[in-house]
Amino acid sequence: MEYVPLVSIIVVDYKKKNPYLIECLNAIEKQTFRKFEIILVCDYRVNLDYPKLRQKYFGHYVGPAEKRDIGAKMAKGEILAFIDDDAYPSPDWLKSLVSHFKKSNIAGVGGPGMTPPGVSWQEEASGWASASPVGAGMYRYRFLPDKKQYVDDYPSMNLAIRKIDFEKVGGFDSKYWPGEDTKLCLDLTHRLGKKIIYDPKVIVYHHRRPILAPHLRQNGNFGIHRGYFARILPETSLKPIYFLPSLMLLGLLFMLFVDVFGIQNILIIKVWNIGVVISSLYLLVLLFNALWILRRSNLFQALLSIPVIFITHLWYGVRFIQGFLFTGKLIQ
Known part of the structure; x- marks a missing residue:
């Protein structure tokens, strides 16, 4: 029936x-x-x-x-x-x-x-x-x-x-x-x-x-809610992939700090070098991602995707940390 x-x-x-x-x-x-x-x-x-x-x-x-x-x-x-x-x-x-x-x-x-x-x-x-x-x-x-x-x-x-x-x-x-x-x-x-x-x-x-401010505002909201849920609802939200933008953000801040203050500690320099390798790989992945978009859209959208995705990841990472560590409740 x-x-x-x-x-x-x-x-x-x-x-x-x-x-x-x-x-x-x-x-x-x-x-x-x-x-x-x-x-x-x-x-x-x-x-x-x-x-x-x-x-x-x-x-x-x-x-x-x-x-x-x-x-x-x-x-x-x-x-x-x-x-x-x-x-x-x-x-x-x-x-x-x-x-x-x-x-x-x-x-x-x-x-x-x-x-x-x-x-x-x-x-x-x-x-x-x-x-x-x-x-x-x-x-x-x-x-x-x-x-x-x-x-x-x-x-x-x-x-x-x-x-x-x-x-x-x-x-x-x-x-x-x-x-x-x-x-x-x-x-x-x-x-x-x-x-x-x-x-x-x-x-x-x-x-x-649309990019950039409305897009970032929405993705920032996604980040703060996911960070908050990773803490209070770990069954479905405590997943490594959600932490990656925040880890990238913290890594870039660490590298910038080392550069600005000229720290010469051997261990820190080794960590900094690892960060350079990871950053280079990330850029390479963004380039391959742009090629993926080029096959489905046009050259302008492919090239634009590189800075847009990079900035989106950074802002999501900021807001995820805020949600995970500092948010007591979500506000409409």
Whole structure:
């Protein structure tokens, strides 16, 4: 028997004039899987006319996690499909994710959030900083299609959850924004013992923060939340890869200190020389990463990726240290 559950698509919006919201809603309307409702939770009322849409607004700012929880309470569907207001789904998005929920051990399904075609060069540069091998590391599958796999942490920009499991763990925890999705996934996989599957066919197109200040602001927020979670939620966040930008930052500061003060200690000089070798290897890896981007984009984006990724790593490293050592709680 064909499995055709009602899917509640939950979109949270926080801008009075959002240039991407209509793009998102129009793409939802074109889904090949037709049994869905749209729940829009926003700060301010938006005048829209979509037959499957219900709207909740507040007239003031409300945090994303709280909005998603409110949307989930309004939902009539068996599956909650969360998507950001600056993203839009591919036509088979719902069709691809629904089939996974036939298995009772599956609590969630995620898929890649690709940079949309035709965006500005600043937005494209931000996208490559996230999607390239050096920019994303082992998490490149979050930004480009990769092999199907189980995951224990996935961002809510493209995440579907079985409603009954969502309710069992208490939904999103607004105390952990940004990063409430990390806490939710931890609860689903460790508390309930359920699985979250990544499917490369569950595609949305997710707009990026343009370089440089908005891009760094967002990635800095990612860094501080990951550092904080590495301390308080080590089950899914205490991983060596998250510490690498901070270690690189500390190494460069050490080398600069040795240079400025002309320290001649033999042991310190040996460590400094090791640092030079590692820095040279890092630069070489950035060059190979640029070649990878060149095959998929153009020479300008390839060359631009070198300083953008380097600066992004440094700033992420600063904010990770802040989150790991000094942050008492995350503030919206």
